Amino acid sequence: AQTVTQSQPEMSVQEAETVTLSCTYDTSENNYYLFWYKQPPSRQMILVIRQEAYKQQNATENRFSVNFQKAAKSFSLKISDSQLGDTAMYFCAFMKHVNDYKLSFGAGTTVTVRA
Amino acid sequence: NAGVTQTPKFQVLKTGQSMTLQCAQDMNHNSMYWYRQDPGMGLRLIYYSASEGTTDKGEVPNGYNVSRLNKREFSLRLESAAPSQTSVYFCASSEVPTGEQFFGPGTRLTVL
Numbered sequence: 001a002q003t004v005t006q007s008q009p010e011m012s013v014q015e016a017e018t019v020t021l022s023c024t025y026d027t028s029e030n031n032y033y034l035f036w037y038k039q040p041p042s043r044q045m046i047l048v049i050r051q052e053a054y055k056q057q058n059a060t061e062n063r064f065s066v067n068f069q070k071a072a073k074s075f076s077l078k079i080s081d082s083q084l085g086d087t088a089m090y091f092c093a094f095m096k097h098v099n100d101y102k103l104s105f106g107a108g109t110t111v112t113v114r115a
Numbered sequence: 116n117a118g119v120t121q122t123p124k125f126q127v128l129k130t131g132q133s134m135t136l137q138c139a140q141d142m143n144h145n146s147m148y149w150y151r152q153d154p155g156m157g158l159r160l161i162y163y164s165a166s167e168g169t170t171d172k173g174e175v176p177n178g179y180n181v182s183r184l185n186k187r188e189f190s191l192r193l194e195s196a197a198p199s200q201t202s203v204y205f206c207a208s209s210e211v212p213t214g215e216q217f218f219g220p221g222t223r224l225t226v227l
Contacts (some may be wrong), residue, residue: 101157
């Protein structure tokens with residue numbers, strides 16, 4: 001299994017501020033996929049953003065963007081203009097290729113947005 | 116569309132009891148998965164089914180069995196529950212072009 005490491009168990013951010021979550025992974029593959037999933041207190045897993053390794057351009061989805069550093073095997077998530085609804089656990093995940101069918105998850109980072 | 120549905124939402128078992136967790140998806144996805152989530156460990160893959168008629172072991176398959184009943188349904192069975200199987204269980208399905216997995220709401224299982 002691939003190793004995905006999220007080194008920040010918990011982070012706190014003031015509403016409207018920016019927070020960055022780190023993720024590193026270990027692989028010998030050249031082409032792969034990376035994901036960030038959000039799990040709010042409801043427990044539902046929701047895809048936040050997706051990055052294909054062969055694409056150099058960093059993915060963005062509204063207030064969420066990633067900094068993908070392929071050589072460093074780093075995939076950080078930036079949440080801009082944080083909102084109370086962003087309070088959740090965030091998981092970084094790795095997939096070798098879409099036909100591999102297997103996601104390897106990091107341990108997660110709990111983000112708390114303060115009013 | 117309901118997406119991915121799971122039953123039950125909560126379950127308490129005694130050690131040695133058996134039970135089946137049910138999962139169904141209405142998105143016409145070929146691939147389905149079962150994960151368990153434990154505190155501080157993220158989600159770990161138990162079993163998956165790449166397509167109807169096939170199943171394969173994931174990272175933590177011991178103590179579990181699965182059945183891909185048809186394209187929509189993928190069940191997870193605990194034959195003799197153990198306290199170590201206390202966890203939250205998620206079912207998911209995926210579409211191949213993007214690799215995105217869609218998750219059900221989860222089942223919280225406690226084994227006493």
